[in-house]
Amino acid sequence: MTRTQVAIIGAGPAGLLLGQLLDKQGIDNVILERQTGAYVLGRIRAGIIEQGTVGLLDSVGASARLHAEGLVHDGAQVSVDGTRHRIDFRALTGRAVTVYGQTEITRDLMKVRADSGRATVYEARDVSLHDLDSATPIVRYEKDGARQEIACDYIAGCDGFHAVSRQAIPLNKLTTHERIYPFGWLGLLSETKPVSDELIYVRHERGFALCSMRSPTRSRYYIQCSLADSIDAWPDSRFWDELALRLDSDARRNLVTGPSIEKSIAPLRSFVAEPMRYHRLFLAGDAAHIVPPTGAKGLNLAASDVGYLSAALAEFYRTGSTRGLDTYSERALRRVWLAERFSWWMTSLLHHFPDHSSFDRRVQLAELEYLFSSRAAATALAENYVGLPF
Numbered sequence: 267m268t269r270t271q272v273a274i275i276g277a278g279p280a281g282l283l284l285g286q287l288l289d290k291q292g293i294d295n296v297i298l299e300r301q302t303g304a305y306v307l308g309r310i311r312a313g314i315i316e317q318g319t320v321g322l323l324d325s326v327g328a329s330a331r332l333h334a335e336g337l338v339h340d341g342a343q344v345s346v347d348g349t350r351h352r353i354d355f356r357a358l359t360g361r362a363v364t365v366y367g368q369t370e371i372t373r374d375l376m377k378v379r380a381d382s383g384r385a386t387v388y389e390a391r392d393v394s395l396h397d398l399d400s401a402t403p404i405v406r407y408e409k410d411g412a413r414q415e416i417a418c419d420y421i422a423g424c425d426g427f428h429a430v431s432r433q434a435i436p437l438n439k440l441t442t443h444e445r446i447y448p449f450g451w452l453g454l455l456s457e458t459k460p461v462s463d464e465l466i467y468v469r470h471e472r473g474f475a476l477c478s479m480r481s482p483t484r485s486r487y488y489i490q491c492s493l494a495d496s497i498d499a500w501p502d503s504r505f506w507d508e509l510a511l512r513l514d515s516d517a518r519r520n521l522v523t524g525p526s527i528e529k530s531i532a533p534l535r536s537f538v539a540e541p542m543r544y545h546r547l548f549l550a551g552d553a554a555h556i557v558p559p560t561g562a563k564g565l566n567l568a569a570s571d572v573g574y575l576s577a578a579l580a581e582f583y584r585t586g587s588t589r590g591l592d593t594y595s596e597r598a599l600r601r602v603w604l605a606e607r608f609s610w611w612m613t614s615l616l617h618h619f620p621d622h623s624s625f626d627r628r629v630q631l632a633e634l635e636y637l638f639s640s641r642a643a644a645t646a647l648a649e650n651y652v653g654l655p656f
């Protein structure tokens with residue numbers, strides 16, 4: 267059996283960032299990841315980074331490439347049935363967001379992790395959590411066919427939506443809240459020039475679309491699709507044709523198509539499990555909550571969770587006080603629910619809902635008209651999009 271102070275389950279953004287935030291405080295930690303590093307890097311996910319998240323990456327020395335290669339966006343555009351409007355984040359809030367892919371953040375965090383010499387065990391199979399209500403919880407796993415055990419003070423469950431850590435909490439100690447949306451996002455990544463310098467969120471009668479990017483030469487596009495759709499039904503040519511139909515004429519003219527590098531369908535879900543603590547186990551990131559990607563909040567919430575948790579653990583190891591640990595769940599959930607609300611609102615505002623009546627559709631259009639005609643309404647969107655403070 268080995269010993270550490272904090273055992274972290276999962277080497278996604280939450281686990282890797284937490285590991286380095288703890289390392290900076292001199293707190294010993296081990297990360298256990300089920301997959302290989304290459305598999306983790308192969309997942310194409312988030313791309314919009316709040317300033318608060320950038321600040322945490324700065325503090326662990328993992329942001330040099332982000333500052334060199336990330337694209338700072340002062341605003342975003344919203345196209346409604348062919349007419350484009352701009353929301354100026356900088357003018358409305360004084361803040362901006364950075365476009366930099368989750369894959370690159372993960373790569374940067376893996377590098378500082380390796381440089382720090384702290385342990386990350388990839389391909390750790392059958393992770394299980396024990397004695398959570400004792401002073402020394404235990405994590406068991408299998409590596410290369412051999413059973414291993416780690417004794418620790420605390421466990422951080424950073425293992426994503428299908429978390430074994432959340433499943434280790436007795437059902438009667440956890441309350442879950444969930445909404446499943448009646449559509450998915452079909453995403454396509456291509457080595458093509460983005461259609462615009464800023465993201466374009468598209469509300470169209472045929473369904474939502476999003477023109478996003480990862481760099482000046484790499485585009486990420488999404489179109490709302492049916493949950494019954496399969497990737498095989500969407501050859502690249504069909505994707506580009508459908509996207510073009512939802513764009514305004516300027517964007518359609520600028521659209522550069524090309525072969526997909528990656529294409530996948532993601533269902534849209536809102537989910538919160540609370541509290542985010544059970545005795546010596548703390549949940550962080552997707553292990554505790556999921557948002558639909560419309561508000562670009564998932565990765566940023568994972569970062570704010572581990573920001574709170576690392577500060578609480580540092581306080582405990584420095585002073586012996588459990589005040590921060592005792593209030594972690596409450597503090598994290600306050601920000602989680604604000605992001606849940608915003609992500610639900612952006613999704614409701616921009617998607618075509620199959621069960622919407624003509625009344626619902628007219629209200630959706632009125633809400634958009636209000637957004638473009640009221641500085642107060644635009645500011646409400648902007649301050650949530652750039653990220654509420656933490």
Ligand SMILES: Cc1cc2nc3c(=O)[nH]c(=O)nc-3n(C[C@H](O)[C@H](O)[C@H](O)COP(=O)(O)OP(=O)(O)OC[C@H]3O[C@@H](n4cnc5c(N)ncnc54)[C@H](O)[C@@H]3O)c2cc1C
Pocket residue numbers: 275276277278279280281298299300301306310311312313314368390393424425426427428429430532550551552553559561562563564565566568
């Ligand atoms: C298709 C898609 C698009 C998205 N787009 C956006 C976006 O534009 N903006 C945004 O902010 N967010 C987006 N998100 C959400 C964002 O990617 C997640 O919120 C973010 O990855 C959460 O990080 P995490 O570390 O909590 O979880 P994860 O990234 O899921 O990491 C969890 C890790 O735990 C590991 N693990 C799981 N089970 C075990 C186990 N039993 N033992 C050991 N390890 C385990 C997993 O392999 C994984 O590496 C998107 C998500 C998806 C799926």
